[in-house]
Amino acid sequence: MTALETRTPTRTPTRTTAPLGRLAAAEVRWVLRRPRTLVLLGLLALVAVALGIGIALTGGPGGDGDGDGPGLVAQVAGNGLVLPIAALGLALTLLLPLTVATASADAIAGEAAHGTLRGLLLAPVGRARLVVMKAAGVVTVAVLAVLVVAVVGVLTGLVVVGGPGGTMVTLSGTTLGLGEALGRVALVAGWTVVQLLAVAAVALAVSAFTEHPLVVLAAVLGGLIVFGVLAAIPSLEWLQPLLLTSGWGAGTDALRDPLPLGDLASSSLRALVYVVLGSVVTVVRMRRRDG
Amino acid sequence: MGRRSWVGAGLGAALVGAVGVGLLVAPAGAAAAPVLPPVSPEDLVSSVIAADAPALAGEVEVDNALGLPAVPGVPQLANGTSAIRVWSGGDGRGRVALPSADGERTLVSDGTTRWAYDSRERTVTRAPAGEGPDGPADAGPDAQDPTTAATQAVATLRQSSTVTVDGTAEVAGRAAYQLVLTPLPSERTLLREVRVAVDAETRLPLQLTVLAQGSGEPALQVGFSEIAYGPQDPSLFTFTPPPGTTVEDAPARDGAQPEGERQGTTVGDGWDRVMVGQAPQGGPGQQPEGEARPEGAPDLSALGTPVSGPWGTGRVITTAVATVIVTDDGRIAAGAVPQQVLTEALAR
Numbered sequence: 001m002t003a004l005e006t007r008t009p010t011r012t013p014t015r016t017t018a019p020l021g022r023l024a025a026a027e028v029r030w031v032l033r034r035p036r037t038l039v040l041l042g043l044l045a046l047v048a049v050a051l052g053i054g055i056a057l058t059g060g061p062g063g064d065g066d067g068d069g070p071g072l073v074a075q076v077a078g079n080g081l082v083l084p085i086a087a088l089g090l091a092l093t094l095l096l097p098l099t100v101a102t103a104s105a106d107a108i109a110g111e112a113a114h115g116t117l118r119g120l121l122l123a124p125v126g127r128a129r130l131v132v133m134k135a136a137g138v139v140t141v142a143v144l145a146v147l148v149v150a151v152v153g154v155l156t157g158l159v160v161v162g163g164p165g166g167t168m169v170t171l172s173g174t175t176l177g178l179g180e181a182l183g184r185v186a187l188v189a190g191w192t193v194v195q196l197l198a199v200a201a202v203a204l205a206v207s208a209f210t211e212h213p214l215v216v217l218a219a220v221l222g223g224l225i226v227f228g229v230l231a232a233i234p235s236l237e238w239l240q241p242l243l244l245t246s247g248w249g250a251g252t253d254a255l256r257d258p259l260p261l262g263d264l265a266s267s268s269l270r271a272l273v274y275v276v277l278g279s280v281v282t283v284v285r286m287r288r289r290d291g
Numbered sequence: 292m293g294r295r296s297w298v299g300a301g302l303g304a305a306l307v308g309a310v311g312v313g314l315l316v317a318p319a320g321a322a323a324a325p326v327l328p329p330v331s332p333e334d335l336v337s338s339v340i341a342a343d344a345p346a347l348a349g350e351v352e353v354d355n356a357l358g359l360p361a362v363p364g365v366p367q368l369a370n371g372t373s374a375i376r377v378w379s380g381g382d383g384r385g386r387v388a389l390p391s392a393d394g395e396r397t398l399v400s401d402g403t404t405r406w407a408y409d410s411r412e413r414t415v416t417r418a419p420a421g422e423g424p425d426g427p428a429d430a431g432p433d434a435q436d437p438t439t440a441a442t443q444a445v446a447t448l449r450q451s452s453t454v455t456v457d458g459t460a461e462v463a464g465r466a467a468y469q470l471v472l473t474p475l476p477s478e479r480t481l482l483r484e485v486r487v488a489v490d491a492e493t494r495l496p497l498q499l500t501v502l503a504q505g506s507g508e509p510a511l512q513v514g515f516s517e518i519a520y521g522p523q524d525p526s527l528f529t530f531t532p533p534p535g536t537t538v539e540d541a542p543a544r545d546g547a548q549p550e551g552e553r554q555g556t557t558v559g560d561g562w563d564r565v566m567v568g569q570a571p572q573g574g575p576g577q578q579p580e581g582e583a584r585p586e587g588a589p590d591l592s593a594l595g596t597p598v599s600g601p602w603g604t605g606r607v608i609t610t611a612v613a614t615v616i617v618t619d620d621g622r623i624a625a626g627a628v629p630q631q632v633l634t635e636a637l638a639r
Contacts, residue, residue: 072393075410078535164534171395172388173408173415175533249392256388256395258527260376273311 020129024136031103031137040099044145045152047095048087051076052156055083072252080161081168081181082255084153085188089251091149092192096142097199097224098217103141104203105216107134108286112211117289127286135204135279142196150189154182172257184254191251191264198244198271199224201278208285244274324459325466327491332454335470335489337441342494346381349463349518350374356510358610374516383420384528399530406530407541415532418541451478451561462488462497463515479632480504480562481612493520503611510611558636565626565636598630602637 031037055076072086088096111117120130157163168181176184199220206219227245230236240246247267253260330338353373376388382402389396397408400420407416448454457471467488474480481503488498498514532538555568595608598616605618607630615625616633624633 075393167534169533169535171390171410172397173399173406173410173530173533173536175531252393253390256390258376258378258388260390269311276311 018125020132023125023129023133027133027137028140031106031141034106036102036106037099037141040095040102041145041148044091044095044099045148047091048083048149048153049156049160051087051090052080052083052153052160056160056162072255075171075255076157076161078161078163079169080157080163081154081166081178081185083157083161084150084185085251085254087149087153088146088188088192089248092195092248092251094221094224096145096149096192096196097220099145100138100142100196100200101203101217101220103138104200104207104220105213107138107204108207109210109216110207110213113213117211121289127289128283131204131279131283131286135200135282138200138204139197142200143193146189146192146196150185154185168255170257171252171255174257176257184259187264188251188254191254191268194268194271195244195248198274198278201275201282203278205278205281205285208282208289241270244270247271325461325491327459327466327468330456330468332456332470333438333442333445335456335468335494336445337437338494339489339496340440341437344379344381344383345493345495345520346379346522347495347518347520348378348523349515350376352512352514352516354509354512356506356508357612378523378527380523380525380528386527397530399528401528401530404530405541406532408530408532408536413536415530415536415538416541417538448472451475457486459491460488460498462490463518465497465515465518466491467497474562478562479629480627481614481629482562482627488514501612506611558639559626559632563626563628563632565624565628565633567622567624567636569621569623598634600634600638602634607633 051073055073072082072089076082076086108117111120121127125133158166163169164175166178168176168178168184170176202223203216203220207213207216210216224245227243230239231243231246247263247270250263250267253263351374353375355370355372358370374390376390378386383400384402385400387398389398394410396410397406399406399408403420405418405420407418408414409416445454452475453471453473455471455473457469460467460469467490470487470489472485472487474482482501483504484500484502486498486500486502487496488500489495490497497518498512500509500514501511503510555566558565558567595606595615595617598605598607603618603620603622605616605622608615608617609630613625613627614630614633615623616630616637617623618637622637624637626633626636
């Protein structure tokens, strides 16, 4: 580029970089037009709806749902506003990471598999800008996925399950008004997005090293399973603070009444460390990638 | 941006990651022992008795290695670490939350009524305040002059133990005195040492540590991991049963408990005291170490290992700090002692 400029010094200065917003918007449009993204988002919406209908049909307040369901699900009966939080917790174990990993796999490895990454690498766009643009697509998918679960969860909770007059009964036995309950749902949604960004950063880093999208999916889902296994081994307890998944139970804390922020904050910090490490590896690798 | 600066940025980011991981992994770290004016055990105990209950909010960490059998519904009793959140209004009102992975038990005392809420069962249990086990304990020390009570208490303890104020420690960010009880060599007990950390300023006991023979790790450590003194939001100390829950009045427990105690006798005194009593026949009964479920006998017969001796046959349940023998003819002997002391007590 410098050589070109020195050869034509009289050329009027034109814009040599495309605005980042336009690039990101193009990427987001591209990501959202993929049928698999839309199918995954639809499936996520179905999770919340199915959960709500199942609970409305089988359980009721004071029924025999005394801790029979997995995790928070038993709490949803007759207490609809817990549904989005329970659904986010359920989806975070596998479905949401799968969605984000799919998007990350398509972002770099998928382009490489199609041979279209070469074109992007040759385009007069800095490699860091390329990574930012690709990340914007993945972040959009993560935010949309969480939003779909949360919004559909709130609607299903209010319409299908219902609740005590639009209020939420916390695990501590207190009753929150609609506004505060929605605030708690928003808190869990934001926290879930941060956790998903950590998954996305690692997935993008893997994606930057391979040209097979399946490798990214296998690495992320396999990694989650390995983390789960490591967390279950008592003699490896010292490893717990390093594992991303060990903080994933903290979403439940939003249902306790004087809201304990400690676990939510520490798991978010842990996720941010993963985000930083993943981004650095991705950028460094993409700087040197040539096809 | 040149390649060099990219490498620099990469290294910097990697450093951030490493520091972040370090922050996450690093334990809280033991701070140096704070310097406090010396105090005698008698003065320390009397100041603890005289101190008013402060208003506070805190988190209590229970580190349990007692080796008790797991009791459903009370995960805090099983081995492991659990956290309890505590709020106190300082005037008899308080709130305790026992969080579990997907539920919570909440206890609220609003001064006139005690409420217990179980999120899994969605039941509220109501009991009038002051009749529970805490009531008399709160009222007792106030009736007596704290200095006399403390001197008496320490003198009684000195018959069987060494009582010292062994230096200072930092507990939950507060400077604290360590009151240490060590059994005299003549005592035959499983316990090695009991430590109580007392806040140097407010004289509130902050931490209880029980050390057993033959283990460097505490068998039980209950203490604040976070504490903040100060007035609390009064709405914490009220409880309105949430809609959709069943409210029931607590069964009168104080009828059954003295009955169980009346049947029991104690053998020996001090650290090697042994409680000998009748096993509960299906009814609610309380064992000194609190390890029996209310349904008692069926549970106990499944636990432990068979033993026999001149006193009969039975099963012995051994934990880190206590031993219990349940004989086949329905007697129970329990104490913080080795098995041999229990069999001697049963043989009497």
